Amino acid sequence: MNVRFCLSCGTELEMRDFDGTLRPACPVCTFVHWGHYSIGVGAILVREGKVLLVRRAQDPGKGYWTNPGGYIEQKELIHDTIVREVREETGVEATVRSMIALRDQPRDIHNVYIAFAMDYVSGDPVPDGVEVDGAGFYSMEEMESMKVASFTRWLIHAALEAKSDGLLQDREPIVPLDGYGLFRG
Numbered sequence: 001m002n003v004r005f006c007l008s009c010g011t012e013l014e015m016r017d018f019d020g021t022l023r024p025a026c027p028v029c030t031f032v033h034w035g036h037y038s039i040g041v042g043a044i045l046v047r048e049g050k051v052l053l054v055r056r057a058q059d060p061g062k063g064y065w066t067n068p069g070g071y072i073e074q075k076e077l078i079h080d081t082i083v084r085e086v087r088e089e090t091g092v093e094a095t096v097r098s099m100i101a102l103r104d105q106p107r108d109i110h111n112v113y114i115a116f117a118m119d120y121v122s123g124d125p126v127p128d129g130v131e132v133d134g135a136g137f138y139s140m141e142e143m144e145s146m147k148v149a150s151f152t153r154w155l156i157h158a159a160l161e162a163k164s165d166g167l168l169q170d171r172e173p174i175v176p177l178d179g180y181g182l183f184r185g
């Protein structure tokens with residue numbers, strides 16, 4: 001995937017050397033095309049030993065059960081995104097406890113997926129009927145006969161067999177750091 005024109009002013013880009021790497025850059029304004037990236041977030045929400053799962057109504061993965069999740073927005077903190085995605089897909093209210101796993105996938109659009117352990121607050125799972133057509137809490141036993149996506153199985157294992165608490169949200173950093181989402185071990 002090549003970018004030929006400046007996304008800001010429309011001028012044809014030129015190749016410029018940045019510390020030994022040639023990147024498309026605008027000769028007129030400050031725009032530099034650093035690459036194609038996307039970031040996904042996912043929730044592992046365990047309630048009384050059962051995991052919140054949704055059945056995908058759309059490709060990719062149509063018909064598979066996965067954990068709730070989605071792609072981040074430009075100006076939304078990622079831990080707000082995952083709270084919103086869980087609410088939108090299932091109607092369940094939950095809060096973020098920690099960051100428990102990460103998947104890196106370098107490809108044409110370099111994808112990073114960040115998984116959160118979440119705590120149940122309220123609501124019974126109801127699928128949104130658009131992105132997902134099934135939603136519920138399921139035990140490991142029930143999941144054995146369900147079409148659960150491999151990556152979701154990995155995330156559930158990572159959450160249930162975690163060797164640490166993961167990175168916890170830092171709501172009161174030792175110095176003022178306004179506007180950041182902060183997680184630390």
Ligand SMILES: [Zn+2]
Nearest residue numbers: 006009026029
């Ligand atoms: Zn430009």
